[in-house]
Amino acid sequence: MIPLYSLYTDAATQPQSGLSAGGILLIHNHQQTQHGVTLTATTNHLAEFEVATIAFTQLAHDLGAACATTTVLFYTDSQIVSQSLDKRYAKHYQAQVDALLAAQRPFQLVLTQWVPEKQNMGAHTLANQALHAREDVK
Known part of the structure; x- marks a missing residue:
């Protein structure tokens, strides 16, 4: 059986301060x-x-050689990320697209799915919590 991971990511940015944080939710074998x-x-x-x-x-680091037989279902509520991965191109973000594609390369298969924010609440909440923690430290 091919290992299957569901990966949800989201980012939160405070425009006035320029601070950003991210949330990562990984699900494998019903464990989060x-x-x-x-x-x-x-x-x-x-x-x-x-x-x-x-x-x-991080996932590639954690899995090591097992990446070669791993499928990742990647969920994002960012249309720019989803569309850029589909096209392997983004006019203003090509360096970021290339870095993300390189990070995905070790895996056997990555399927990207855009989801509305309400279906990405786990990662969304984690990103906001991390951003608030940054703002409290500042």
């Missing part, structure tokens, strides 16, 4: 792993690419 991460991006689009790249990089 949740992470809130600090991002360097200062805009939401950049943050969406960054959190997705971090999520795939």
